[in-house]
Structure formats: structure tokens, C-alpha cells
Amino acid sequence: MVLTSTSSAHTDKQVQKTNDYSSVSKCSTAAAGYVTDEFMEHFVAKKARRTPLINRGYYVREKSIQTILLDFLAEASRSSINGECSNVPRPMVNIVVLGAGYDTLFFRLHSSQRDTMDQLDLRYIEIDFEDVVRNKLSNIQSKDKMLSLLKGFSEPRISQNPPCVINSSAKGKYLLVGMDLRENADFTALCTELNIDRFVPTFILSEVVLTYLEDNHVLRILSACSETFPSSVSLNYEQIQPNDPFGVIMMKHFTKQGTPLMNVPKYVSADSHQRRFNSTGWTSSVALSVSEFWHRFITVEERKRVDTLEPFDEHEEFVEKCRHYVIALAANGSFSQTFLRKYQSIQNPVKASVSSIATTVMSGYFPLYGHASAVVNLPAPDGTVLRAVIIIGGICATGEPKALTNESPLVHHSIMRSRQVENCLIVVGGRTSPGKPNTSFYALDFGIDALSGKITFSVQKGEKRALLNSESGCIRCQTVDLLEGDVSLAVQSSQREEEGSLMDYFKCDLTRDGVGITQIPLSFNHPARLSSITRWGSIKVLLSGGWQEGAAISAVQVYDGEEWTSLCDLAYPRFGHTSHVVDDRFLVLVGGVSHLTEELPDVAVLDLSSKEQRHFTLDLPPNSQRSDYMLFNHTSNLLTGEDGSSRIWIMGGGGNCFSFGSHFNAHPLTFDVAGVLI
Numbered sequence: 001m002v003l004t005s006t007s008s009a010h011t012d013k014q015v016q017k018t019n020d021y022s023s024v025s026k027c028s029t030a031a032a033g034y035v036t037d038e039f040m041e042h043f044v045a046k047k048a049r050r051t052p053l054i055n056r057g058y059y060v061r062e063k064s065i066q067t068i069l070l071d072f073l074a075e076a077s078r079s080s081i082n083g084e085c086s087n088v089p090r091p092m093v094n095i096v097v098l099g100a101g102y103d104t105l106f107f108r109l110h111s112s113q114r115d116t117m118d119q120l121d122l123r124y125i126e127i128d129f130e131d132v133v134r135n136k137l138s139n140i141q142s143k144d145k146m147l148s149l150l151k152g153f154s155e156p157r158i159s160q161n162p163p164c165v166i167n168s169s170a171k172g173k174y175l176l177v178g179m180d181l182r183e184n185a186d187f188t189a190l191c192t193e194l195n196i197d198r199f200v201p202t203f204i205l206s207e208v209v210l211t212y213l214e215d216n217h218v219l220r221i222l223s224a225c226s227e228t229f230p231s232s233v234s235l236n237y238e239q240i241q242p243n244d245p246f247g248v249i250m251m252k253h254f255t256k257q258g259t260p261l262m263n264v265p266k267y268v269s270a271d272s273h274q275r276r277f278n279s280t281g282w283t284s285s286v287a288l289s290v291s292e293f294w295h296r297f298i299t300v301e302e303r304k305r306v307d308t309l310e311p312f313d314e315h316e317e318f319v320e321k322c323r324h325y326v327i328a329l330a331a332n333g334s335f336s337q338t339f340l341r342k343y344q345s346i347q348n349p350v351k352a353s354v355s356s357i358a359t360t361v362m363s364g365y366f367p368l369y370g371h372a373s374a375v376v377n378l379p380a381p382d383g384t385v386l387r388a389v390i391i392i393g394g395i396c397a398t399g400e401p402k403a404l405t406n407e408s409p410l411v412h413h414s415i416m417r418s419r420q421v422e423n424c425l426i427v428v429g430g431r432t433s434p435g436k437p438n439t440s441f442y443a444l445d446f447g448i449d450a451l452s453g454k455i456t457f458s459v460q461k462g463e464k465r466a467l468l469n470s471e472s473g474c475i476r477c478q479t480v481d482l483l484e485g486d487v488s489l490a491v492q493s494s495q496r497e498e499e500g501s502l503m504d505y506f507k508c509d510l511t512r513d514g515v516g517i518t519q520i521p522l523s524f525n526h527p528a529r530l531s532s533i534t535r536w537g538s539i540k541v542l543l544s545g546g547w548q549e550g551a552a553i554s555a556v557q558v559y560d561g562e563e564w565t566s567l568c569d570l571a572y573p574r575f576g577h578t579s580h581v582v583d584d585r586f587l588v589l590v591g592g593v594s595h596l597t598e599e600l601p602d603v604a605v606l607d608l609s610s611k612e613q614r615h616f617t618l619d620l621p622p623n624s625q626r627s628d629y630m631l632f633n634h635t636s637n638l639l640t641g642e643d644g645s646s647r648i649w650i651m652g653g654g655g656n657c658f659s660f661g662s663h664f665n666a667h668p669l670t671f672d673v674a675g676v677l678i
Contacts, residue, residue: 014258015212016132019101022208025050025058025659026104033309034059036112042143043102043136052310052434054659057321059306061207064293064327065237066105068343069095069203072233073116075339076201090121094202094229098181098221099209100126102136106174110149122173123196130165130178137167137176150174159193162186166194182213185221187228201335202232211238211261218263222280222330231333233340234282236273239264239324240289244599246320246657248627253660270345270597273328282330284337288345291322291595295550296346300497303550307496311435313412313475314656315530315547316576316593316632321658323597347597352571354601356619359671362649367397367664369633369654370411372430376423381450388455389637390446391651392427397664410438414479416488418510421445426508426515429477429492437474439464441508441515462515474502476530483538487520489559491543493529500548501526526564528553532579532589536608542567542587544606547575552594556587556606568611572600578636582646585609586677590650591631602631603671607678614678618669629665630654638673646673 023043028050030037041047050058077091097103106124110117126133140146141153150169157166164179175194191198204225210218225234241247242264254261267273270287277285298306312318331340371394378386393410413430427442441462449456474492481488487505494502505520528546536542541559545552552573557564570589577592587606594600601615620626634653640646649670654663 012129016101016129017257018208018259019132021659022058023102024048025054026062029055029058029062034306035062037104037108038111039104039107039143039146040102042139042146043104050659051656052312053314053317053321053656055310056306056312056318057658060290060294060298060322061237061325063298064290065205065207065235066108067297068233068235068327068329069105069205070113070116071342072201072203072335072339073120075335077119079201079334090119092121092123092197092200094123094125094196094198094200096187096202096204096225096229097124097126098204098206100128100136101132102139103207105205107146107149123175123194124173125175125177125194125196127177127179127181129180133165133167133176133178161193162189164190164193168194181221182217185217185224187224191228198228199230201333202229204229204232204234206234206236206238208238210236211263212259214262215266219276219280222277222282226281226330226332229332231335232331233335234277234330236277236326236328238326238328240267240269240273240326241324241597241599242268243627245627245630245663247324249657249663250324250660253657270326270328273326277328277330282336283332284340285328285330286340286344287326287328288343288347289323289595289597290325290327291319292345292347292597293327294322295595298550300549303497311433311475311495313431313434313495317655317657319552319593319595320632323593323595345597349598350571350596352601352613352615354615354617357603357616357671357675359618359620359669361620361624362668362670364668365666366391366652366668367654367666368394368652369664370394370409371635371652372413372415372427373635373637373651374415374417374425375637375639376425376446378423378446378448378455380448380453386448386455387639388446389639389649389651390425390444391635392425392444393430394652397662412476413438414477414490416479416506416508417481418443418508419486420510423447424510428479428490428506429474431475434475441517443508443510443515460510460515462517478533479506480533480535480541482535482541489533489541491526491531491533494525497529497549499525501529501531501546528555528575530575532575532577532592534579534581534587536581536587537584542579542581542608544579544587544589545570545574545577545592550595552592552596567608568606570604570606571613571615572596572604574600574604576632578634580636580638580648581608582638582673582677588648588673588676590636590648591634591653593632603676605676605678610678612678614676616676618671620669629669630663634665647671648673 027040027044032055076093152170154168162184167176242251274285274287373391416426418424424445430438443460444457446457476493479488479490487507492502503522507518509516528548531543531546533543544556552575554569554573556567574592574594578590580588589604602618603616605614633655635651637649647670653665
């Protein structure tokens, strides 16, 4: 990750700092148990524990690269056995890493994949700036654990064709080359200088490297690789999708730190990366997003293992991170015939028209996410009624509110209405940290002060009790107040994928001692997590979308108090959205995220009778940007006016954007429901 995009020495240094940051993150990922890497700590001056979101991001990055590389090595070995290199006792293979930085892949392969490495005659070549190579060599030579795998190094030597500094291990299996690829990408001459057979199977890796280079340099490098290695696979891992809300934050982050992503504005999608490979002489190419790789190639057992490592509930943010990185593969020779097939994207564009809906940006400032909200009608002293949207909890950009608890902010909780006291809201579920579910109930009684005219509230705290029966705790809670039976249905997403969503009925009673809760457990779970629920009629509940087996799902299901039945599938799978039933006929979905590479429409409308669907993007005023709003971790409320018209209000939203910073939607959005009904 340490090649730059301009000739500026300052920019070179800034880009090289990304190597230091990534090294710390990779070290954190190993320390948390995601990967096995006993070597990276030797390249880190000061260790730091990264957030679970960053750890997962670096895990899937390392996992995807190693999965494809091991697949390549197995294929190269089979090809040699079948006769391509039958005169060689052990199959000869090259691995060329462009902009390797302090990556430890060579050492990890020889440590964790020893049997595979012993069967190969491997030449491993890393290319980077001379000072980076020099620092890496110094670290390797001072650590017996790494040096023992190499049997020492010969003295560095200087080459004039191409201009570079070569550091070779004692047996020439591991070569560190100090060279600026912007100035010289003559790989044929380099192979001659290194005594490397360029005709044997070769794997070329560029891991978040080419993105820092200007396009003319990248095209020359890709063309040179294709021309030099006739039997090869090239893997490029870098960012895509710069124009949606997450992508805009990503691009601003790299620009702010002085390392602009030079190629992302031109190569915005997986398809464009495939076309770039095709234009530079490669025989065949494929490309898929990291989100697609996650749900197709990370096994259920492995995802379960990852779930046990750290408490985690930033699934929307993780999917967004994965959507914004691409795995682009190209191949020459026999590898172009079969090797790439399994990595061909199987995502087909959704064939649905998308319209726009006029949207108003309100003046209120509510930069928060993970909150809950509800509408109350408060009688004022003058006899009028004030309709207000009450926002409770959440993480706020202006400071972390500690309402209700004396700990961290309460997030991902839900609100039930009291049947006994008007304008009394009961807060249930959620968590104060990813590993600490909220086990208390709170009753908030709202009113209007007769003298000041301001909204007031009082809080009663109920008993502590473990909600539901999840051993791992629940990360999200949603409730639906049913009109019959005086109960609410709670659906809570478990920490663990295999537990899905857990369901109970609750009945709340207000007493002098606080909030009393009667819990009526149900005997089954719902297999998906992070779905949206809303009431349909008096007792039916609609559950839409969700997160299951590493991907968003499309299912819309109905619960009638006894069983779930399937209603239909959505055109766009999504989770983390909100939903409302309008006129007892239309299901309106707002926001959410999807594992699909293409951008998700902001609003979907389903006719519950005909099953017809429509899709919309929010059309904001000219002085506002759609990219300023992330539609997850938000709430939405359906408000009906005196004239019978209805509007949906979207409050808050946003989240952590991997290592790029946090985003908060600053202002509420609202649109007329009539404009989206079928």
C-alpha cells in the first residue's frame, strides 16, 4: 500500500504512512484472533487495539487474498503434475507483490501452510520503495523467527536495468526489490536480473496499491505484467463506489490525509475494473465486491467463529465497507480457461425502474444514530394539542447523551406505548455497549409545563431482567404494539447468526414501584436478523428483509399470532431499514443497506394485495446533497395531518465508516406518502 500517485516527496511519505496504519490494524486483527500472524508485531512500533469493525474489515481483506492465492497455488501444482512442468521435481511458482509494504504473507504461508510450501519451488518477490524495503529488511534480520525461514540474506546489490536495489535471501527464494514502479515497470528485465523464470505460473498481488497511482502508470504496470508473465493470475484489491454517501466520506478521508485515491473516480465499479484488465492485454478477467465474496466464500462455520471473537453489531457499516472494495482478477495462459470461473460475480442487476420523490430537508438539527423515536400528542394548557416526535437515546455528534442510564448511550432499543397512561412511552431492549445488553425497562411520562410551555418528562426505572433467552445477548430490539390482547410483540436480533431473531410477547404495567413486565415467551425464533417489523391491521405483523447467512434477504413474511407465512420477495434485498403500513394496503420501506454492489433505492413500496412494487430515490433541494444522508441506524415516523395527508419523517441516521470516521445525518427529512403509493 505504499506506492504514490505523484512525484511529490511529501505525497510519497504520506502514502507510505498508510502502510504504518495498515500494519497496526493487521496486528490488531491478529491479536483479536481473526487471523494467525505471529510476524506482523515485529513491524509495529506501537500496538493499538482497533475497533471490531476495523478488525473485521482487515480480516476479510486478508482472508479473501489468501483464499484466492491458495487456490492459485493448488491449481499451479495440478497443472505441473498434468504435464506443463513435468520435468521439474517440484512445481516452480512465482509470487510477485507490488507495493508490499510490511506485509507478512510470505512468512505466514511458510508458517501456516508449510505442507503446501514444501511441495513448491517458490520465488517470492516484493517490490516497494527503497527506504520501505530497507526498513523491512532491517526488521527481518533482527528477528530470529523470520530469519530462520530464510537462512540469512546476501549483500544488497544495485541493478541498472532496471534501476533497483535487490536484497536476496540466502537461497534466492525471497527477494526484496527497492524500485519505483512509476519510473520503471520493465518486469522482463527484472526477471532476468533476478534470475526468475517468467514463464512458470505467477501470481501478481496489488493490495490497495494501484489506487494511489495516476491512471497512465497503472495501465502501463498492468500491461507490463500481462506481457511478462504468460501463465499468470493478477489480483487487485482496492476501493470502488465513490459517489454514494459512504463513498464520499471514504474519498474525503483519503484526500484529507494527503493520499487521494487517484483511480476510484474513473473505475467506480467492479465491472470497470474488469474492463481495465481487458484493455491491458489480459486474456480474461472477473471482478466482484468484497461483500459478495463474504457471503459466497466465507463458510458458515467460519462466520460463526468470527462472531465469537468480539461483540459486534455494526453489520450495516460492515456491509457498506465491503461494498466499497473490489476483488479484481485477471488471468493469462491456462489460468484464463477455468481458474476465474468460480470467482465470476453472480449478482445480476435488479430489473426495476427507480423514480424520485420530492423530499424536504427540515431545519432541526438532530445529528445522532442508534436512537428510538415515537409520536406523541400532548395537550397544551390552552386546549390545543401539540404533536411531537420524541427521540430517546442514541449516539450524538455533539456529545454522548447519557439519558436513562449512567453508562454509555443506550442504542438500538425500542419503544412501547403504555396502555394505562396516555403519552407514556416504555423503553425496552437495546444495549449500552456491544457486549452489554440493556436489561432494564424505563417508563417516560411526557407533558407540557403550564408556565414555560416546554415539553417535560419524568422517568421511572423498572426491574432488571434478562430479555429473552439468548446466551450471547441481543444487539437490536424492535417492538410492535398490537391492538388486541393488550400486548406488544418484541423481535430481538441475537449476537449470533445461528440464533437469528428471538421473539416474545410483553405486557407492561405501571405501578408505584416502576415498570412491571409480564413476559410471554414464544417457542420459536425467526432465522433472519436485522429485519424491520411493523403492524398490519390489529394483530398481524409484517417482517421485511433481514440479514441471514452473510447476505441481505428479500423475504416479506406475515405473523398472525400463531405462525409465519411468506407473502412475497422484495426486488431489492435489504436490512437495517424501517417500515410502515399505509392505508392497510401498502408497505413502505425506508432506507437500509444491501450486499448488492448496485446502489439501493431509498424507498420501496409494496402493494400488499397485488404484490406490485415501486422504488424511489429521495430528491433533495438544490442546496442539499443526497450524499450527506446515510439511511441506516435512523428512525422514521408516519404522521397524518388534520387533512388526512400523511408524511414520513426520517430522523437521524449514519454510523461508523470503517476507519474513515463517523457520519451523522444532520437534519430530518420528510416526504409526502401520497407521492409513492401505487
